[in-house]
Amino acid sequence: MNYIEVDLKVDPDFSEILMAELGEAGFESFVETDEGLLAYIQENDFDEQNLHDLTAKYLELTTIAATWKSLERRNWNEEWEKSYEPIEVGDQIRVRATFHEPDPAFKYDLLIQPKMSFGTGHHETTWLVMNEQLGLPHTGLAVMDVGCGTGILSILASKLGASHLLGFDIDEWAVENTKENFAMNNLVSKAEVFQGTITEVPKEQMFGGILANINRNILLSEIPAYVKHLQPGGWLVTSGFYETDQADIEQCAFENGLTKINSNKRNQWACVVFKS
Structure with a gap:
């Protein structure tokens, strides 16, 4: 499937809020530029009128112009790789591509092949979840x-000590990229990944920790299913939603027997950690 690249010419001060709005509208990845922002969305999900309505909201506040073009998968990846920069979470985690040199100052060195898949570390929610992981037990x-x-x-x-990993995604390219990244980080022997949803995880399979960085609606729908796979005393990290949606996520978790143990916010995005 092709992607649409939207080129937004706008004051950089508005980049963060526009990324938040575009993320809610289905855009998956962003690259900040000197002139504004590049945003990427699958071609089938692109709605020209929605983009027009979104940018029109800011015309009284700033000058904003949007153009777009369709990108073949290969070209999209080349463009992303050229602009990809390492991500640092605090002073312990560094996410880098193979063409970046390692930095021994960081305890956890994560290698990825930066493609179109969501979760390269640049999005606020990915940063928030990784930051919370540092404070949670993973060993064994x-x-x-x-x-x-x-x-x-x-x-x-895995680097924090997890003994077994199961990942899944509905996007076949994400699954392909995950497998590639697992191999690059020597996780293959203890990691599984498949294309699908929580409904395809065997009922008897239990976990000491669950990472769910998706979006508000899916979380509200699937938290009950996550709880069924969570061992007593296990933790659940949720993100992918705005801080204005945090109360709804917490209420759903409470109704399913979970206890909140921590939360954090970053540029209007939220992350909440629960325990069974």
């Missing part, structure tokens, strides 16, 4: 990664 646990994207969260879970 089986960990499930819901909507794994690039597999970056699973890779960190």
Whole structure:
């Protein structure tokens, strides 16, 4: 499937809020430029009128112009790779591509092949989840990664001591990229990944930790299913939603027997950690 690249010429001060709005509209990845923002969405999900309505909201506040073009998969990847920069989470985690040199100052060195899959570390929610993972027990646990994207969260879970990993995503390219990234980080022997949803995880399979960085609606629908796969005392990290949606996520978790143990916010995005 082709992707649409939207080129937004706008004051950089508006880039963060536009990324939040575009993320809610289905855009998967972003690259900040000197002139504004590049945003990427699958061609079938692109709605020209929605983009026009979104940008029109800001015309009274700033000058904004949008153009777009269709990108073949190969070209999209080349463009992304050229602009990809390493991501640092605090002073412990560094996510880099193979063409970046390692930095021994960071304890956890994560390698990815930066493709179109969501979860390269640049999005606020990926950063938030990785930051929370640092404070959670992983040693000897089986960990499930819901909507794994690039597999970056699973890779960190492994480096933090997880004994087994299961990731899945509905996007076949994400699954392909996750497998590639698992191999690059030597996770193949203890990691599984498949194309599908939580409904395809065997009922008897239990986890000490679950990572769910998706979106508000899927979380509200699937939290009951996650709980059925969570061992007593296990943890669930949720993200992919705005801070304005946090109360709804917490209420759903409480109704399913979970206890909140921590939360964090970053540029209007939220992350909440629960325990069974």
